[in-house]
Amino acid sequence: MRKVFLVILLSFLVVCVGLATVTAQTVASSLGMVAAVNPYAAEVGAKILEEGGNALDAAIAVSYALGVVEPYASGLGGEGYAIISLASGEKYAVDFKAMTPAAATYEKLKELGLKISTVNYTPKGALVPGIPAGTQKVWELGATMPMAELIQPAIDLAKNGIIVNETFAQTVSDGYEKLIESAPDFLNDGLAWEVGDLFTNEDLAETLEIIAQEGVDSFYTGTVAEKIAAFMAENDGFITAEDLGNYVAYVKEPIHGTYRGYDLYVPHPPVSGPQLIAVMNILENFNLSALSWDDPLAVHIIQQVLTLEDVDRKYYISDPDFFDLPINGFTSKEFAKMRFMEIDLAKAIDPDTYFDHIGNAYPYENGEIYERVMLEEASKEALAAEDVYEHPSTTHFSIVDKYGNAVSWTQTISSFWGTSSYLDGFFFNNEIGNFASSYREGDIINLTPGIRVRTTICPTIIEKDGKVKYVIGTPGGGRIISTIVQLIVDVIDFNMPIDQAVKTPKFVGYSSYKDVRIESGYPAETIDFLSEVLGHKINEYAYPDLFFGGPNIISVEDDGMMIGAGSIRRNGAASAPEM
Amino acid sequence: MKKVFVLFLMVILVFSAFAAEKVNFEQPIMITSGGQSPGALQMKVLAKSAKLDYAFEKTISADEFGAGNFKTLIIVIGASGKGLGAAGIDIDAEVARVEGLAAFAKENGIKVALFQLEGAARRGTSTDLIIDVLAPYADAVFFKADGNEDGKFTQLESDYPVFFESFEKTSDVKGILTSNFSN
Numbered sequence: 001m002r003k004v005f006l007v008i009l010l011s012f013l014v015v016c017v018g019l020a021t022v023t024a025q026t027v028a029s030s031l032g033m034v035a036a037v038n039p040y041a042a043e044v045g046a047k048i049l050e051e052g053g054n055a056l057d058a059a060i061a062v063s064y065a066l067g068v069v070e071p072y073a074s075g076l077g078g079e080g081y082a083i084i085s086l087a088s089g090e091k092y093a094v095d096f097k098a099m100t101p102a103a104a105t106y107e108k109l110k111e112l113g114l115k116i117s118t119v120n121y122t123p124k125g126a127l128v129p130g131i132p133a134g135t136q137k138v139w140e141l142g143a144t145m146p147m148a149e150l151i152q153p154a155i156d157l158a159k160n161g162i163i164v165n166e167t168f169a170q171t172v173s174d175g176y177e178k179l180i181e182s183a184p185d186f187l188n189d190g191l192a193w194e195v196g197d198l199f200t201n202e203d204l205a206e207t208l209e210i211i212a213q214e215g216v217d218s219f220y221t222g223t224v225a226e227k228i229a230a231f232m233a234e235n236d237g238f239i240t241a242e243d244l245g246n247y248v249a250y251v252k253e254p255i256h257g258t259y260r261g262y263d264l265y266v267p268h269p270p271v272s273g274p275q276l277i278a279v280m281n282i283l284e285n286f287n288l289s290a291l292s293w294d295d296p297l298a299v300h301i302i303q304q305v306l307t308l309e310d311v312d313r314k315y316y317i318s319d320p321d322f323f324d325l326p327i328n329g330f331t332s333k334e335f336a337k338m339r340f341m342e343i344d345l346a347k348a349i350d351p352d353t354y355f356d357h358i359g360n361a362y363p364y365e366n367g368e369i370y371e372r373v374m375l376e377e378a379s380k381e382a383l384a385a386e387d388v389y390e391h392p393s394t395t396h397f398s399i400v401d402k403y404g405n406a407v408s409w410t411q412t413i414s415s416f417w418g419t420s421s422y423l424d425g426f427f428f429n430n431e432i433g434n435f436a437s438s439y440r441e442g443d444i445i446n447l448t449p450g451i452r453v454r455t456t457i458c459p460t461i462i463e464k465d466g467k468v469k470y471v472i473g474t475p476g477g478g479r480i481i482s483t484i485v486q487l488i489v490d491v492i493d494f495n496m497p498i499d500q501a502v503k504t505p506k507f508v509g510y511s512s513y514k515d516v517r518i519e520s521g522y523p524a525e526t527i528d529f530l531s532e533v534l535g536h537k538i539n540e541y542a543y544p545d546l547f548f549g550g551p552n553i554i555s556v557e558d559d560g561m562m563i564g565a566g567s568i569r570r571n572g573a574a575s576a577p578e579m
Numbered sequence: 580m581k582k583v584f585v586l587f588l589m590v591i592l593v594f595s596a597f598a599a600e601k602v603n604f605e606q607p608i609m610i611t612s613g614g615q616s617p618g619a620l621q622m623k624v625l626a627k628s629a630k631l632d633y634a635f636e637k638t639i640s641a642d643e644f645g646a647g648n649f650k651t652l653i654i655v656i657g658a659s660g661k662g663l664g665a666a667g668i669d670i671d672a673e674v675a676r677v678e679g680l681a682a683f684a685k686e687n688g689i690k691v692a693l694f695q696l697e698g699a700a701r702r703g704t705s706t707d708l709i710i711d712v713l714a715p716y717a718d719a720v721f722f723k724a725d726g727n728e729d730g731k732f733t734q735l736e737s738d739y740p741v742f743f744e745s746f747e748k749t750s751d752v753k754g755i756l757t758s759n760f761s762n
Contacts, residue, residue, distance in 0.1 A: 166700075168701065170700055173616075173697060173700060173701075174617070174661070175622065176617035177617055177620055180620060180624065183648060188750070189628075189750065190624040190628070191621055191624060191625070191749050191750055192617070192749065194748060196751060273635075305718055530722060
C-alpha cells in the first residue's frame with residue numbers, strides 16, 4: 001500500500017515538474033515563449049506549449065484566456081487581427097475584424113434621432129464580433145490540439161478565479177458608472193473589484209463551455225448566436241441572427257516590407273499594417289543609429305514621420321472590400337523618399353497645417369519613381385481631422401514555439417468595456433465609434449453595412465534571413481503605431497535589449513494631437529530642445545503610463561534562445577516552459 | 580511587573596483621552612460627491628445595501644441641500660478629471676460647491692461625514708485639496724487604509740480632533756454605515 005502511495009506521489013511530482021512554467025516580466029527559454037499584457041494569460045499559453053502544443057494552439061488558448069482576465073479589453077464580443085509565421089515558411093494574415101450589421105446606417109440613426117456618439121455606449125454601438133471566428137481560422141491553419149482543450153484553460157480561470165491586479169481594479173473604477181448601469185452582474189455585489197479580490201465569472205465559464213462543446217459555430221449560428229440575437233432585439237441593438245450567420249474571418253498573405261535588411265510582416269487594411277511599413281520606409285532614409293534614443297533630433301524625426309503617415313493613413317486605409325486604395329504606393333520606398341523630403345530637421349510642422357501635408361500615394365501605385373512623380377507635382381485637398389479620444393484599451397500577445405512557428409495577435413473591444421453592454425459574462429465591442437461621426441461625401445470611414453472599420457492595431461512579425469527575429473505588438477489606440485515604431489527603432493537602430501526597449505519612455509506622433517505626448521524619463525535638455533529649438537508643444541506624462549499602450553515583445557537569438565518581455569505599463573508578463 | 584502594568588494602563592488612558600468618540604449620524608442622509616469620482620456612486624450602492632434613508636445628488640448645491648430636511652451630509656471625496664468634465668465643472672467650482680455645502684451643514688447643525696472610498700488609486704493633488712478644504716467641517720472621517728500610505732489621514736487626525744476610522748475594503752463600509760448611520 002505504501003509502495004503504491006509512493007508511486008502515485010512520484011508520478012504526481014513528475015507531472016508537476018514536467019508541466020512547470022516560468023513567468024516574469026522578462027523570461028528566457030529555448031522551449032517556447034509567450035509575452036502578454038497579463039501573467040495569467042501568458043502562463044496559459046506557456047502551459048499549452050509545455051503540453052506539446054504549437055504556437056497556434058497557444059495563441060488560441062491565450063486569446064480565450066484574455067477574455068477572462070481582461071474582460072475590459074477584449075473577449076468574445078471583440079475583434080482583432082493576427083500575423084502568423086510557420087516554421088515551414090508560410091505566412092498568414094488572419095482578419096477577424098468586426099463587421100457592421102446590415103441595419104447600421106446613418107439614415108437609420110437619423111430616423112431614430114440618434115448619432116454615433118449617442119449609441120457608442122449602447123448595444124447599437126456593437127458590430128458583429130470576430131474573435132471566435134478568428135480562433136477557428138487560426139486553428140484550421142495548423143493547430144494540433146482539439147479546440148475544446150484550448151478553451152478549457154479559460155473556463156478554468158473563469159470558474160476558479162483570478163486575483164485582481166492594479167490595472168483590473170483601476171479599469172473597473174474608471175468604468176464604474178457605466179458598469180453599474182449596464183453590467184451590474186459583472187460587479188462585486190454592486191461594488192468595484194479591488195486589488196486582491198478573487199474575481200470569478202461563472203456566466204462566462206458557461207458561455208465558453210457551450211462553445212467548447214458545440215464548436216465555434218455556436219457563436220454565429222447556434223446556441224450562443226440565439227442568445228446574442230435575443231439580447232440585441234430586446235435592447236435595440238443592430239446585430240441580428242442573420243448578421244451573425246454572415247460573419248466570416250479572412251485569411252490572406254501578410255503585407256511584406258523591409259527595414260535595414262529585416263523583413264516585416266504586417267496586417268492588411270483596414271488596420272495599420274501599411275502605415276507601419278510607410279513609417280519604416282521613411283525612417284530608413286535617416287541615419288538613426290548615429291543618434292541615441294533620447295537625442296532630441298531622433299525624437300523629432302520619428303515623431304514627425306509618425307504624424308505625416310498618420311495623416312496619410314486617414315486617406316489610404318479602409319476596408320479593401322469597399323475601397324480601391326493605393327496600398328502598393330503607400331508602402332513603396334519611392335513614396336517614402338518623397339515623404340522623407342517633407343521632414344524639416346530644424347523645425348516642427350505647425351499642427352494646424354498637418355492636413356496641408358498629405359502625401360499623394362496614387363502615382364506610386366505601379367512602381368513609379370519619385371523623381372518623375374514629383375516633377376509632375378501632385379496636390380490634394382485637405383480633409384479636416386477629427387480630434388477623437390482613443391482609449392488605451394485593446395490587448396496584444398506574442399508567441400514563438402520551439403518548432404519555429406510564431407504568432408503576433410492583437411484583439412480588442414475598442415474602448416475599455418466596449419459598449420458596456422454585457423451578456424453572459426462578456427462585453428460587446430463599440431467599434432461603431434471608429435466611423436465618421438456623420439456622413440461625409442467621399443470619406444472612407446462612413447458607416448456602411450458590411451464594412452470593417454479602420455483601426456490602428458498592428459500585430460507584427462519581423463524576420464532576419466528567413467528566421468523569426470522579433471514578434472511585436474501593443475494595445476493603445478492611436479498610440480499603437482508610435483509605440484511599435486519606437487520598439488523597432490530601439491532594437492534595430494539603437495541595439496537595445498528587448499526588455500529595455502519595452503521600458504524606454506514612449507512618445508506619440510499622431511495627427512489628432514496638436515502636442516507631443518511623451519512619457520517622462522527623457523533628459524531635461526531633450527525636452528527643452530524639442531520645445532525651444534524645434535518648436536514642439538510638449539505634453540509630458542508620468543512614467544509609466546498606460547496611455548502609451550502595453551507593448552510586449554519576443555526576440556529570438558541566433559542560438560535559438562527566446563527572450564520575452566511583458567508590458568510594464570499593464571502588469572504584463574512573459575511565460576515559458578521551464579528549461 | 581505591577582509597575583509595568585500601571586504604566587501601560589496610563590498610556591492607554593492618555594491615548595483614550597485624546598481619541599475622539601464615535602459619532603451617531605442621524606437619517607435622512609444626503610450623499611454627494613466631492614470631486615466627481617465613481618466613489619460617490621459606490622456609496623449610493625452601499626447606503627442602499629445598509630437600508631439607510633438617503634438621497635443621492637452628485638452635484639447638489641447648498642441652496643438645494645437646504646431645501647431638504649437632512650440630518651447628515653456624506654461627502655465622498657475623490658477627484659476625477661473625467662467625472663468633473665462629465666459634470667461640466669472644474670476643480671475650483673467643485674471645491675467651492677462642497678465647501679459651501681459643508682459650511683451650510685455646520686451652520687445648521689447638520690453633521691458632516693467625509694469618506695475617501697477609493698484609497699491610494701484616488702489620491703492626488705486635486706483629491707488632497709478637497710480633503711484639506713473639508714476637514715475643518717467634518718464630524719468624522721472614514722478612509723480606505725491604503726490611501727493613508729503617506730500618513731495624510733494620520734496627520735489630519737492630529738490636526739482635527741474628530742472621529743477617524745479606516746477600513747481595508749470598500750465592502751467594509753456597509754458595516755460602518757450600519758453601526759454609525761442607522762439612527
